[in-house]
Amino acid sequence: MSATFEPVIGRYMRLELFGRPHRIYVEEAGSGTPLLCLHTAGSDGRQYRALMNDARVTAHHRVIAFDMPWHGKSSPPAGWHNEEYQLTSAQYTTMILEIMAALELDRPIAIGCSIGGRILLHLALEHPDRFRAIIGLQAGAHVDPYYDLNFLHRPDVHGGEVAAAIVSGLVGPDAPDAERWETLWHYMQGGPGVFKGDLYFYKLDGDIRGRVAQIDTRKCPLFLLSGEYDYSCTPEETLAVANSIPGCEVTIMKGLGHFPMSENPAEFLPHLLPVLEKIGSR
Amino acid sequence: MIETLEARVNADEALVRRGRFLTTTFLVEVGPNAWLIQIFEGRVVSVTAGPFVMPSSSFALRAAEEEWQKFWLSRPPPGSNDLMALIKRRVLKAEGDLQIFMANLRYFKEALAKPRQAGAAA
Numbered sequence: 134m135s136a137t138f139e140p141v142i143g144r145y146m147r148l149e150l151f152g153r154p155h156r157i158y159v160e161e162a163g164s165g166t167p168l169l170c171l172h173t174a175g176s177d178g179r180q181y182r183a184l185m186n187d188a189r190v191t192a193h194h195r196v197i198a199f200d201m202p203w204h205g206k207s208s209p210p211a212g213w214h215n216e217e218y219q220l221t222s223a224q225y226t227t228m229i230l231e232i233m234a235a236l237e238l239d240r241p242i243a244i245g246c247s248i249g250g251r252i253l254l255h256l257a258l259e260h261p262d263r264f265r266a267i268i269g270l271q272a273g274a275h276v277d278p279y280y281d282l283n284f285l286h287r288p289d290v291h292g293g294e295v296a297a298a299i300v301s302g303l304v305g306p307d308a309p310d311a312e313r314w315e316t317l318w319h320y321m322q323g324g325p326g327v328f329k330g331d332l333y334f335y336k337l338d339g340d341i342r343g344r345v346a347q348i349d350t351r352k353c354p355l356f357l358l359s360g361e362y363d364y365s366c367t368p369e370e371t372l373a374v375a376n377s378i379p380g381c382e383v384t385i386m387k388g389l390g391h392f393p394m395s396e397n398p399a400e401f402l403p404h405l406l407p408v409l410e411k412i413g414s415r
Numbered sequence: 416m417i418e419t420l421e422a423r424v425n426a427d428e429a430l431v432r433r434g435r436f437l438t439t440t441f442l443v444e445v446g447p448n449a450w451l452i453q454i455f456e457g458r459v460v461s462v463t464a465g466p467f468v469m470p471s472s473s474f475a476l477r478a479a480e481e482e483w484q485k486f487w488l489s490r491p492p493p494g495s496n497d498l499m500a501l502i503k504r505r506v507l508k509a510e511g512d513l514q515i516f517m518a519n520l521r522y523f524k525e526a527l528a529k530p531r532q533a534g535a536a537a
Binding site: 280284289290291294298299302303306361362363364367368 | 521524
C-alpha cells in the first residue's frame with residue numbers, strides 16, 4: 134500500500150502570550166476565507182481533521198486550527214511545573230485575538246465547540262467587528278458542575294482514562310467507531326490537570342448568562358449548531374441562548390453529540406456547509 | 416435484567432482485561448430492588464438480589480426503575496444514554512467511595528450497559 138499525504142500543514146509558532154514566550158502548534162489546509170477553529174476542553178485541534186480534509190470546505194476556506202497552550206502539540210509555558218493551569222475568559226479571549234493577529238487573519242469566520250463555542254459568545258459580544266461570522270457548536274451560556282472535578286486530577290485516578298470516560302457518553306449513538314474512539318483518544322492524551330483547568334472556564338469563570346442577550350447579530354452573524362445527544366450543553370440550553378438573541382440562527386442536529394466535527398463528520402458537514410454558504414453570500 | 420451482568424461481562428474479554436485491577440463489591444438499586452455485585456479482578460463473581468439487612472459495598476448507584484429501563488433500551492433517548500447523563504439530570508445517585516467508581520469509570524459504564532445487548536424492550 135502506497136503512502137498518501139493529507140493536505141494539512143502544521144507549523145510551530147513562537148508567540149508571546151500573557152507576557153511569556155509560548156510555542157504553539159498551528160495546522161491549516163485550503164485557501165480563501167479564513168475559518169478559525171477552536172477545540173473543546175481537554176482536547177486539541179485534531180478535532181477539525183475532517184474539515185481540513187474536505188474539499189467542499191477547503192476549496193473556499195483557509196481552515197486553521199491551533200492547539201491551545203498546554204494542549205496537543207503546544208507546550209505549556211516554562212515554569213508550568215509549579216503552576217496550576219486554570220483557563221479564564223480574559224486569557225482565552227486574549228489568546229484568540231493575539232493568535233489571529235499573529236496569523237494576520239482579517240475578520241475570519243470563527244467556529245468553536247464547547248468551551249470554544251462559549252468563548253465565541255464572549256467574542257461575539259465584546260469583539261464582533263473582528264469576525265465575519267461566528268459558528269458556535271454545543272455553545273451554551275453556562276453549565277452547572279455535575280461531578281466532582283477533583284477526580285480529573287489526582288494520583289489515584291488515571292487522568293487520561295477518566296477524562297475519556299467522563300466524555301464518552303457525550304458522543305452521539307450514530308458515531309462511527311473509528312471517529313468515536315479517535316475523539317476519545319485525544320482526551321486520553323491530555324496532560325495532567327489540563328481538562329480540569331479548562332473546565333474552570335466552562336463551569337465557573339465563563340458564565341455569560343447575564344449578558345448573552347446583548348449580542349448584536351447585525352455586527353456579527355451568529356449561528357448555533359448543537360447535537361441532540363449532548364447532555365453537557367443540552368439542546369434546550371442552546372435554544373435558550375438562541376431565543377434570547379435576535380437574528381441568531383440555530384440548528385439541533387439529530388443523533389449527534391458534543392463533538393460533531395470530530396465524532397461524526399459525515400453527519401455534521403451537511404449541517405455546516407449551508408451555514409458556510411450563507412456566510413459566503415453575505 | 417441485572418442478573419445477566421455476570422455472564423455478559425465475563426464473556427467480554429476486553430472488558431475483563433481492562434478491569435484486571437478492579438476487585439470490589441458495589442450496590443445497585445433499581446427502584447425498590449437492590450443487588451450486590453461482586454467483582455474480582457475484572458470478572459463478576461456474583462450478583463446477589465436483596466433485600467439486605469446490612470449490605471456492605473464500596474459505593475452504591477441508585478435510580479428509579481423507569482430510569483434504568485430507559486438506560487437499558489437498545490437506543491436510549493438523549494439524557495438516558497450514559498450513567499453521567501443520568502447523574503447530570505440528578506436521577507442517578509452515586510454514593511460511597513467514588514474513587515473506585517471514577518478510577519474505573521469506563522469499566523462500570525460498559526458493564527452496566529451490558530443488559531442492552533438483548534435489545535432490551537422497555
